[in-house]
Amino acid sequence: MDVPLICYDCGNTATLAVGARCDCGEPYWVATDPKGFAWPESGERSLWRYxxxxxxADPTGLAAGAGGTPLVRTPRLDDDIGARVHAKVEGSNPTGTFKDRGSAVGVAAAADAGYETVGTVSHGNMARSMAAHAASAGLDCLVLVPADAPAERLSLLARHDPTILRVEGDYGRLYDESLRVGRERGIAFVNSDTPxxxxxxxxxxxEIAESFAPSVPDAVVLPVSSGGHGSAVWKAFxxxxxxxxxxxxPRLYFVQTAACGPIAEAWERGDRTATPVDGGETVAYSIANADPPSGNRVLAAARATGGGVIAVDDDAILDARRALSTDAGLFVESASATALAGAHRLAERGAFEGDDDVVLIATGTGFTERDVDAPAVDAATVELGALDDAVSERMD
Amino acid sequence: MDVPLICYDCGNTATLAVGARCDCGEPYWVATDPKGFAWPESGERSLWRYxxxxxxADPTGLAAGAGGTPLVRTPRLDDDIGARVHAKVEGSNPTGTFKDRGSAVGVAAAADAGYETVGTVSHGNMARSMAAHAASAGLDCLVLVPADAPAERLSLLARHDPTILRVEGDYGRLYDESLRVGRERGIAFVNSDTPxxxxxxxxxxxEIAESFAPSVPDAVVLPVSSGGHGSAVWKAFxxxxxxxxxxxxPRLYFVQTAACGPIAEAWERGDRTATPVDGGETVAYSIANADPPSGNRVLAAARATGGGVIAVDDDAILDARRALSTDAGLFVESASATALAGAHRLAERGAFEGDDDVVLIATGTGFTERDVDAPAVDAATVELGALDDAVSERMD
Incomplete structure (x- = not known):
């Protein structure tokens, strides 16, 4: 594909047909010319508004329905954070996560360029998203997953009938190998930090920015895994x-899970380069990337915006997930709850002022993890005839 | 609450403080004066656009985020239906179903009127939706469920920490009793067909209509249970x-599950009144309402628009659910799939022309039923070093 690319770090240029990574080792992103861009007056609600x-690309089907998610105020979280808190509800995307935005653009562009097959390396939300978008567009989809990917997660993926291959070997290398195989065999791989x-x-x-226009929020807090989403948020601003x-x-704050936080560890050390870690088990498995391909780009984003990168532990993540459900009505996956857990920790360090607008990106629905930390159900049984008494006992 | 009501059938008027049902036995809906209404020019994406x-009401929190869901083309379904098929993706609402629209308006209006507690009778999507909206608004929420409601479903509900009461006795009577208890105890019950x-x-x-403006779609096909949603669609047009x-x-077609289809049975008989049935087990349990409070109103809507009411069996529902996943990228709950199953059946009866625009309302996400009809996962395992061969074997 003839999409123009540029390296955020060294400024080299290329096109997508050549590859996704600059000779300097850093990832390319798409070169754009934003001069003259104005907030659109169209009533378009999807991401194609921009x-x-x-x-x-000429999106059809599901690709035309991605984005346009709600940004909601979560006033009951304000006191704990010491700021005006907002949540961007990415679970409202068609397959339930922010991944649909990248899949929509990737699949639409691939279809326009004549590709008949798209692919990705993922065993979770991104794989489901790619498979669904391919299904809608009538393209084949190849999903490469780690050999030990849990069958339960693949079952959700299999609903959209992609070709699934379990691959034994290093997951980081698989990421690069898939891009090579894709180029050589005419499969458009849209991996987590590809352009x-x-x-x-x-x-x-x-979308967040337009909601605040002509102002901007003071801080945006989001989970970070490969660094693709974090890089994208930086690029947009x-x-x-x-x-x-x-x-x-806005100050961009990126949150990792402490069990697997190579970017946060690099930030703590003051390094400009994230190095791979031996990740441990974590409830936020979908952001447990031990060797994030856009780790350095996220470190650059945190530096450039006066933000930071932090890690939170599983207890804090689960506490935050419960608070989002009980105080904001938002049932999110554990990885998404890292944003609120991170904001708590940042608040303790004095990162926010009382009149700051802080946006948490709630990256995905909690339905994918409905059995994680499931609450006990406390429900008495009463006779219909005794309803009045039962209600007044409990609710007065 | 001082909301003006009118009976769709006999024209009687009242206010919400008095009750939700007319002396003639039919449900009230809110009286409006649409003269002078024009499509808004605002950029508001939520349902408050209208x-x-x-x-x-002055919505905050989650209430401000409901609606604004995607309407997507599903071209791969066109051939089977013999029309241009579109899907309204209601799973993109904050809690994953269309119920958020009614909850948003109900909870926001209740909060504005000074209520501290809202309630509902439901053991599924509506209960989750009400509990989430109440959580966001800082209101208490009382959920009345049948005594035998499955614990698994209540566990999702309990995430938002409502008061749950299991009630033994007739579910239809519970519906009416809850409204009385609510009026007497200052709890704003927002049940499935209340104003x-x-x-x-x-x-x-x-939203559907605005997408087609200045035209309208030729037909809208949606699942029907209590008849509240169906009534609302009719009222809007x-x-x-x-x-x-x-x-x-547009011709409005309402689809029930054959195992519990009192409105469809009345339609087949040519009756203007739905009578209760002994409902059986069905995969589309969330629309299995044996005594639908707005059944007659739905029959009126079908007559008035030249549409109809039909029933589909579980095999057809599961086939349609799979087709939505594999050919449209939409993973929906079984009840939602009745819309496509019904459209198939209507197509066989010659209900559509080739240039008709037919909108299926996909009422809710499939995540709530992830274990229903789960596909077997067919995934070979290969070594990273053998990736090239494995890919070319399968994808060339």
Missing amino acids: RDLLPD LRVAGQKTTAL QELREAGLATEL | RDLLPD LRVAGQKTTAL QELREAGLATEL
Whole structure:
């Protein structure tokens, strides 16, 4: 595909046909010219509202339905965070996570370019998203998963009937190998930090920004795994600054799970480079990336915006997940709850002022983890004839 | 609450403080004056875009995030239906179903009127939705469920920490009793066909209509249970006609599960009144309402629009559910799949022309039924070093 790319770090340029990674080792993203971009006046609700900042594509089916998710105030979380808290509800995407944004752009662009097969390396939300978007577009889909991926998760994926291959070997190497195999065999791989996916993921931030226009929020807090989404959020705000629509960038805070937090560890050390870790078990398994391909790019984003990268432990993640359900009505996956857990920790360090607008990106629905930390059900049984008494006993 | 009501059948008027049902036995809906209503120019994405047609309320939190769901084309379903098929993806609401629209309006109006507690009779999607919206708004929530409601479903509900009461006795009577108890004890019950819920549910149809403006779709096909949603869709198109925004109404087709289809049975008999049935087991349990409170109103809607009411069996429902996953990328609950199953059956009867625009309302996410009809996972295991061969074997 003839999409123009540029390296965020060294400025090298290329096109997507050549590859997703610069010779300097860092990932490319799509080169754009945001000058003259204005907030659209169209009534378009999906992410294609921002098509002037996206690669050319003619979306149909599910691809046309991604994005346009709610940004809701969560006033009952304000006191704990010491700021005005908002949540971007990415679970409202068609397959229940933010991944649909990148899949929509990736699959639409691949279909336009004549690809008949798309692919991805994932055993979770991204795989489901790619398979669903491919199904809608009538493309074949190849999903490469680790050999030990739990059958339960693959069962959800299999609903959309992709070809699934379990691959034995290093997961980080599989990521790169899949891109090579894809180039050689005409399969459009849209992995977690590849340029088309990052282009689509920008729209999370564009929607947030438009909600606050002409202002911008003071801080955005989001989970980080490969670093693709985090990179995209940074890119979006950079583009808005170039377009004259944001005079300053929000502080971007990225949150990892402590059991597997290579980017947070690098940040703590003051390093510009994330190095692989031996990740442990964590409830936030979907962001447990031991060797994140866009780790350095996220470190750059945190530095450039005055933000940071932190890690939170499983107890804090589960506490935050419960608080989102009971105090904001949002049932999210554990990985998403890291945003609130991280915001708590940042608040303790004095990161926010009382009049700050802090946006948590709730990246995905909790339905994928309905059995995790399931509450006991406390429900008395009463006769219909005794309803009045039972209600007044409990609710008065 | 001082919301003006009118009976769709006999024209009697009342206010919500008095009750939800007319002396003639039929349900009230909210009286509106749609004359002068025009499609809004605002960029508001939620259902509050249509606040000129809604009861006064000042939504915050989750209530402000309901609605604004995608309407997507599903071209791979066209051939089977013999029409241009679209799906309204209601699973994109904050708690994963269309119920959030009614909950948003009901909870926001109750909060504005000073209620501290809201309630509902439901053991499924509506209960989860009410509990989540109450949690977000800081209201208490009372959920009345049948004594035999499965613990698994209550566990999802309990995430939002409502007070749950299991009630032994007739479910139809519980519906009416809850409204009386609510009036007497100052609890705002928002049941499945009560006026505020129906007002919120109108917005499904308003969004569909605006997507087709200045035209309207030829047919809308949706599941029907209590008849609240179906009534709301009818009301919305009536309002648009009054406002001069729809010269004719789409044919409204309502689909029930054959195991429990009192409205479809009445329609087949040519009756204007639905009578209770002894419902059997069905995969589409969430629309298995043996004594639907708005059954007659749905029959009126089908007559008035030249549509109909039909029933489909579990095999057809599961086939349709699989087709939505594999050919449209939409993983929906079984009850939602009745819309496609019903459209198939209607197509066989010659209900559609090739250039008809047919909208299926996919009422809720499939995640709530992830174990129902789960596919076997067919995934070979290969070594990373053998990836090239494995891929070319399968994808060339």
